[in-house]
Amino acid sequence: MPRRGHLGEFEHLVILALLRLGHRAYGVTVRREIARRVGREVSIGAIYATLERLESKGYVKSALGEATPERGGRSKRFFRITAKGMSALEETHRALARMTRGLALIRSFS
Amino acid sequence: MAPAPPVRPPRLASWLVGLFAAGERAASIEGDLLEEFSELVSRSGVGPARRWYWRQSVKTAAALAGCGFRAAPWSTLAVALAGYLLFAAAASLPERVTVAVLQAGWHDVTPYYTWRQAQNYLFWLNNGVWIGRLLLPLLVGCAVAAVAKGRELATTLALCAVNGVATGLEILLLSAGHAPEYPFFLPLLLVQFANSVLMVTGGVITREIRSIRPRRVARG
Numbered sequence: 001m002p003r004r005g006h007l008g009e010f011e012h013l014v015i016l017a018l019l020r021l022g023h024r025a026y027g028v029t030v031r032r033e034i035a036r037r038v039g040r041e042v043s044i045g046a047i048y049a050t051l052e053r054l055e056s057k058g059y060v061k062s063a064l065g066e067a068t069p070e071r072g073g074r075s076k077r078f079f080r081i082t083a084k085g086m087s088a089l090e091e092t093h094r095a096l097a098r099m100t101r102g103l104a105l106i107r108s109f110s
Numbered sequence: 111m112a113p114a115p116p117v118r119p120p121r122l123a124s125w126l127v128g129l130f131a132a133g134e135r136a137a138s139i140e141g142d143l144l145e146e147f148s149e150l151v152s153r154s155g156v157g158p159a160r161r162w163y164w165r166q167s168v169k170t171a172a173a174l175a176g177c178g179f180r181a182a183p184w185s186t187l188a189v190a191l192a193g194y195l196l197f198a199a200a201a202s203l204p205e206r207v208t209v210a211v212l213q214a215g216w217h218d219v220t221p222y223y224t225w226r227q228a229q230n231y232l233f234w235l236n237n238g239v240w241i242g243r244l245l246l247p248l249l250v251g252c253a254v255a256a257v258a259k260g261r262e263l264a265t266t267l268a269l270c271a272v273n274g275v276a277t278g279l280e281i282l283l284l285s286a287g288h289a290p291e292y293p294f295f296l297p298l299l300l301v302q303f304a305n306s307v308l309m310v311t312g313g314v315i316t317r318e319i320r321s322i323r324p325r326r327v328a329r330g
Contacts, residue, residue, distance in 0.1 A: 045127075049174060070145050075137060
């Protein structure tokens with residue numbers, strides 16, 4: 001269980017995807033970004049479940065965008081990271097850096 | 111030449127996702143699925159796109175069910191437990207109601223039954239009890255889903271899990287008290303499986319009734 005202020009593994013991936021995508025971050029693009037960069041095929045439901053959890057923690061904010069015909073007239077829901085989310089991301093990275101400092105990770109796993 | 115009509119995703123799969131999400135959330139998820147489905151249709155064809163849509167819908171429904179449970183685990187579990195206790199307390203209700211109804215309808219002036227009357231009595235006694243036994247888990251599922259507004263399916267699935275655990279305990283107790291070749295485990299498992307299916311059906315009915323009004327509002 002991640003400690004308060006730290007991100008879980010999938011939360012971490014989703015937040016990094018939001019950071020990379022900027023203002024283009026919504027369900028489809030986040031899913032594709034993770035699939036493209038990590039090679040992990042996840043469902044839209046898993047993305048939304050994580051984004052809503054992050055939103056309830058105050059790490060992410062969402063807003064409805066435009067509706068398009070290829071979406072059957074349904075709106076996109078865009079997500080962006082909040083300042084609190086950025087702090088949590090930085091804290092997670094600091095914790096990872098402390099844990100990995102001095103370890104020759106690439107060599108030990110090869 | 112008129113353009114080909116747009117290919118629609120499998121309706122049953124869309125309905126499945128709609129059971130676990132409501133309002134704006136459902137619209138965003140369905141829109142995302144439809145957007146990727148349309149792209150897949152033009153890139154890979156209808157068959158692979160439909161298969162992808164089905165896979166995504168099942169995974170999405172499972173993720174949203176888990177999300178619904180994690181959003182309020184204790185209240186979901188409490189409602190599911192209360193539902194199970196209600197179900198257990200009302201277990202003999204179908205027999206009692208059927209007998210009471212038959213007694214009320216068959217109070218003959220003569221103390222004797224004709225052969226035909228006896229046949230009718232037994233027919234309704236037997237079938238009335240079965241109908242009652244089918245209705246009871248359905249109604250408990252409806253009641254549990256009605257209490258758990260917004261998490262209808264997650265809560266009825268939790269109710270099924272509680273029912274499954276209780277069945278497991280019952281089997282353990284029975285096998286401790288009887289010989290290992292005790293022959294009633296399979297019927298017991300089948301009955302409890304049917305009960306679970308009916309409880310979830312009750313949850314689906316409540317969820318569908320609740321979603322009718324927002325759909326009408328959305329259509330204007």
